[in-house]
Amino acid sequence: MKTIDIDIALARKVLKTExxxxxxxxxxxxERFENAVRILLxxxxxxxxxxxxxxxxxxxxxxxxxxxxxxxxxxxxxxxxIHGDLGVVQGDDVILALSNSGETEELLRLLETIKRxxxxxxxxxxxxxxxxxQAADVALDCMVSEEACPMNLVxxxxxxxxxxxxxxxxxxxxxxxxFRREDFANIHPGGKIGKRLMRxxxxxxxxxxxxxxxxxxxxxxxxxxxxxxxFGMTCVVEPGDRLVGIITDGDLRRHMLAAQQGTxxxxxxxxxxxxxxxxxxxxxxxxxxxxxxxxxEERKITSIVVVGAGQQVEGIVHLxxxxxxxxx
Numbered sequence: 154m155k156t157i158d159i160d161i162a163l164a165r166k167v168l169k170t171e172x173x174x175x176x177x178x179x180x181x182x183x184e185r186f187e188n189a190v191r192i193l194l195x196x197x198x199x200x201x202x203x204x205x206x207x208x209x210x211x212x213x214x215x216x217x218x219x220x221x222x223x224x225x226x227x228x229x230x231x232x233x234x235i236h237g238d239l240g241v242v243q244g245d246d247v248i249l250a251l252s253n254s255g256e257t258e259e260l261l262r263l264l265e266t267i268k269r270x271x272x273x274x275x276x277x278x279x280x281x282x283x284x285x286x287q288a289a290d291v292a293l294d295c296m297v298s299e300e301a302c303p304m305n306l307v308x309x310x311x312x313x314x315x316x317x318x319x320x321x322x323x324x325x326x327x328x329x330x331x332f333r334r335e336d337f338a339n340i341h342p343g344g345k346i347g348k349r350l351m352r353x354x355x356x357x358x359x360x361x362x363x364x365x366x367x368x369x370x371x372x373x374x375x376x377x378x379x380x381x382x383x384f385g386m387t388c389v390v391e392p393g394d395r396l397v398g399i400i401t402d403g404d405l406r407r408h409m410l411a412a413q414q415g416t417x418x419x420x421x422x423x424x425x426x427x428x429x430x431x432x433x434x435x436x437x438x439x440x441x442x443x444x445x446x447x448x449x450e451e452r453k454i455t456s457i458v459v460v461g462a463g464q465q466v467e468g469i470v471h472l473x474x475x476x477x478x479x480x481x
Contacts, residue, residue, distance in 0.1 A: 163303065170301040174310035175317045181294050182321070189275045189291045193224065193326050196273075197245040200226040203234065204251035205259050207308040208315065212251050215319035222327040231259035239263060244271040249319075252276070253295070253311045255283020264288050277315050293318060353445050354438035356475065357459045357468030358384075365390050365466060368397060368426030375400060375425050384456045384469050389429040394465045396458060398429030435460045438467055446475040 193200060200219055204212035212228055219226035229238060242248070248267055252260050255278040267274055268288070276289035279296040286292035295318050301309035364382035366375050368389055379387045379400070389398040408428055411417035420428065435458045436445050449457055449472055459468040 167301040171310045171313040174297040174314040196247040201229045202249045203229045205257045208251040211316045218323045246272045248274040253279040255280040255285040351442040353440045357470045359468035370425045386456045388466045396464045398431045399433040
């Protein structure tokens with residue numbers, strides 16, 4: 154078999170060329186970029202991202218990034234658009250069009266309909282004086298001095314720069330909207346991201362599963378409740394399910410030992426309010442599960458109470474529930 158030399162130096166040059174293409178964009182971010190973000194913020198419809206060929210592949214990724222960060226967006230293939238799919242475009246949409254040359258025929262054929270509908274358009278292009286650049290409400294300069302291809306032909310640095318500029322738009326928009334981790338969790342229920350952003354209310358045991366007694370409950374009944382619910386603890390509540398304390402297996406052992414040593418009466422002669430621990434550690438239903446797990450491991454507790462605004466008991470989360478989700 155013929156030996157083929159691998160040019161590592163060329164691979165390094167490719168990476169440097171593409172890195173330089175992105176770096177060159179930094180100084181070009183100006184009021185046009187700000188205007189583009191404002192147009193996206195004001196969008197009352199969807200952001201429709203379009204591009205042909207390699208630009209189309211980049212456009213798909215930008216659309217996915219926008220959607221995953223709270224901006225409804227999808228990719229529209231320009232060739233399919235001119236054969237009927239252009240019907241999805243509405244006047245309150247924003248078109249984000251990608252073309253390095255700015256003269257891609259399939260995109261230019263969409264311009265008349267876009268303008269007629271009144272949809273606004275942002276162009277990411279290597280030539281802001283092109284037909285596409287001139288037709289856009291805002292044209293973002295994505296010009297590169299050279300492609301990473303040895304023949305300066307294959308779209309490489311230009312598509313990398315367009316992707317980076319699309320990410321810059323998406324992340325700036327993400328920040329301007331005040332998008333929160335909780336919002337991110339709502340639209341990422343699956344995969345590793347979904348697990349990391351899972352909230353406590355998705356794991357807690359509520360309703361009749363909550364172990365609860367009043368402060369006046371005899372300890373025999375307290376232990377029966379703890380045994381039935383199997384969390385190794387019970388909440389002590391006032392009317393309205395307001396939490397005033399908890400009793401854990403550890404509390405039972407400590408009071409039994411004190412009784413054996415003669416420093417306290419028999420635990421069966423006592424009531425829940427005599428044994429409970431006041432001001433226990435609690436979490437809210439909106440807390441991320443990973444944060445609850447860290448808290449429980451730090452405090453060395455196996456069950457934690459989920460409370461509402463008025464300290465009402467909403468549920469219980471057990472350490473095993475968090476471990477089973479494989480948050481890490």
